């Protein structure tokens with residue numbers, strides 16, 4: 001902290017000195033901005049470096065490689081949805097680096113193959129498959145699951161990562177609001193269809209299975225709980241609240257899975273997490289905000305390796321053995337809001353989701 005304070009005071013003094021004494025010959029504005037930016041950059045980076053570690057021994061600045069250091073995943077098979085971009089790509093890369101057989105479940109298989117090539121360049125013996133999955137289409141989810149099950153592969157880890165954020169009101173192919181359809185319902189059906197494979201794998205290998213739902217702190221911005229009666233109603237649609245609602249659903253889904261697994265003695269855990277705030281393609285529907293986030297992101301936000309840390313921690317780390325129904329942030333257990341802990345709401349969401357995915 002002393003070093004941090006000294007560096008910060010030094011930079012501020014430098015700025016003040018320049019401002020007071022007019023030491024710049026030309027382009028004063030640019031110079032001051034440059035120095036202020038440097039000071040800010042150093043200050044924020046020092047905050048990361050000295051970021052407090054939580055009970056897990058990891059912090060906000062830990063990367064996916066940090067939290068999986070020394071872990072052997074060679075006996076494991078994982079599905080990562082949305083592995084063509086951002087957190088999903090980094091998650092697939094780091095799991096594959098540890099020997100996990102990663103099935104990249106992606107809607108654009110050409111992009112999926114490019115990501116696979118990039119990972120293989122770095123880790124030539126990585127075990128990676130690319131399979132088509134459009135989570136906004138229940139038919140596509142069924143096709144994916146059928147193909148995966150018929151491949152005979154085991155399944156230890158399911159990472160429900162793919163997501164869309166705050167698009168203009170859109171209905172999916174199944175006439176369901178796009179964020180609820182993609183972020184929650186597609187993953188709900190996917191999980192249902194893969195559960196038997198996960199149970200069988202955990203039984204055969206005598207090893208716990210893990211379901212990891214990538215949620216968000218935005219679950220706090222949900223309408224009020226889940227808007228069951230207005231899920232597909234354009235007139236009451238608010239893109240941010242609807243995003244929050246779908247992310248709240250991710251936590252409730254993990255909690256209800258946990259309750260059912262415990263009731264039935266299933267050796268599979270289900271947890272949800274907030275990855276942090278990271279400049280990815282998630283803001284693609286808001287180009288102005290996206291530009292600003294890209295610009296200031298390097299100062300205030302996590303980078304992508306840090307953004308994938310909590311997912312990789314929850315998916316692989318032995319500290320998480322037997323832990324289920326929890327919400328994680330910065331690779332530590334965190335506290336979601338009260339709606340996320342409402343067991344009745346979780347059950348209601350489960351029942352309604354089941355009805356909605358019924359063929």
Ligand SMILES: NC(=O)c1ccc[n+]([C@@H]2O[C@H](COP(=O)([O-])OP(=O)(O)OC[C@H]3O[C@@H](n4cnc5c(N)ncnc54)[C@H](OP(=O)(O)O)[C@@H]3O)[C@@H](O)[C@H]2O)c1
Nearest residue numbers: 082084085086087134135136162163216277278280281282
């Ligand atoms: N970035 C953040 O600050 C932040 C914060 C909190 C939570 N999250 C959560 O983190 C997760 C990953 O987001 P990200 O930041 O990595 O965003 P991203 O870079 O936009 O990646 C999203 C991924 O989801 C895929 N996807 C979108 N719609 C899909 C669909 N219908 N079917 C299959 N795949 C689909 C995208 O595929 P394409 O490449 O084909 O578009 C992409 O691979 C999301 O669940 C998001 O809600 C992110």
